[in-house]
Amino acid sequence: TAGITQAPTSQILAAGRSMTLRCTQDMRHNAMYWYRQDLGLGLRLIHYSNTAGTTGKGEVPDGYSVSRANTDDFPLTLASAVPSQTSVYFCASSDSGTGEGNEQFFGPGTRLTVL
Amino acid sequence: GQNIDQPTEMTATEGAIVQINCTYQTSGFNGLFWYQQHAGEAPTFLSYNVLDGLEEKGRFSSFLSRSKGYSYLLLKELQMKDSASYLCAVIDSNYQLIWGAGTKLIIKP
Numbered sequence: 001t002a003g004i005t006q007a008p009t010s011q012i013l014a015a016g017r018s019m020t021l022r023c024t025q026d027m028r029h030n031a032m033y034w035y036r037q038d039l040g041l042g043l044r045l046i047h048y049s050n051t052a053g054t055t056g057k058g059e060v061p062d063g064y065s066v067s068r069a070n071t072d073d074f075p076l077t078l079a080s081a082v083p084s085q086t087s088v089y090f091c092a093s094s095d096s097g098t099g100e101g102n103e104q105f106f107g108p109g110t111r112l113t114v115l
Numbered sequence: 116g117q118n119i120d121q122p123t124e125m126t127a128t129e130g131a132i133v134q135i136n137c138t139y140q141t142s143g144f145n146g147l148f149w150y151q152q153h154a155g156e157a158p159t160f161l162s163y164n165v166l167d168g169l170e171e172k173g174r175f176s177s178f179l180s181r182s183k184g185y186s187y188l189l190l191k192e193l194q195m196k197d198s199a200s201y202l203c204a205v206i207d208s209n210y211q212l213i214w215g216a217g218t219k220l221i222i223k224p
Contacts, residue, residue: 107157
């Protein structure tokens with residue numbers, strides 16, 4: 001079982017360009033999440049989806065958009081990248097929402113550098 | 116504001132015991148997680164506490180005191196592979212997961 005995969009592994013992007021980070025899970029989890037992780041800071045939630053067809057904003061949603069057309073896929077799009085979006089991006093999934101104490105399973109991450 | 120405090124870095128010796136503390140001030144509390152993250156890798160689940168007390172799982176144990184806003188992760192019989200960052204995360208009243216910055220644990224032979 002692959003679990004949760006992300007693509008690309010790393011990317012260097014020119015400022016102003018758009019990019020979509022891909023995330024796919026094969027565990028049939030209802031909830032999915034996008035985080036960014038920066039040195040010295042905790043994981044910060046960008047967007048989440050509690051079930052296919054619904055999405056919500058996290059702590060740092062500005063400059064990012066998501067969609068959840070089906071259970072397995074949860075792509076994250078940067079419409080016009082800026083250098084402050086340089087970070088490591090993690091996608092995660094859980095069987096249901098956070099409230100039930102379900103552990104989140106993380107993908108391997110995408111290291112994005114915006115120049 | 117919401118805040119989770121953990122020491123930035125700790126050092127311990129192989130075979131010893133280490134305790135990593137986490138204190139939190141959040142809008143409500145609905146549970147606390149500990150995750151392990153090796154350098155360059157994804158976080159992986161270690162433990163979940165929602166009631167006061169100690170949860171033991173092999174060499175790792177996690178303790179929670181809700182009245183004190185405090186948790187710790189106890190690692191026994193330390194091995195070199197335990198060198199990693201340990202992340203504390205709290206579920207707040209809105210069922211959002213608030214993450215600490217993590218504690219980098221360095222194990223020396």
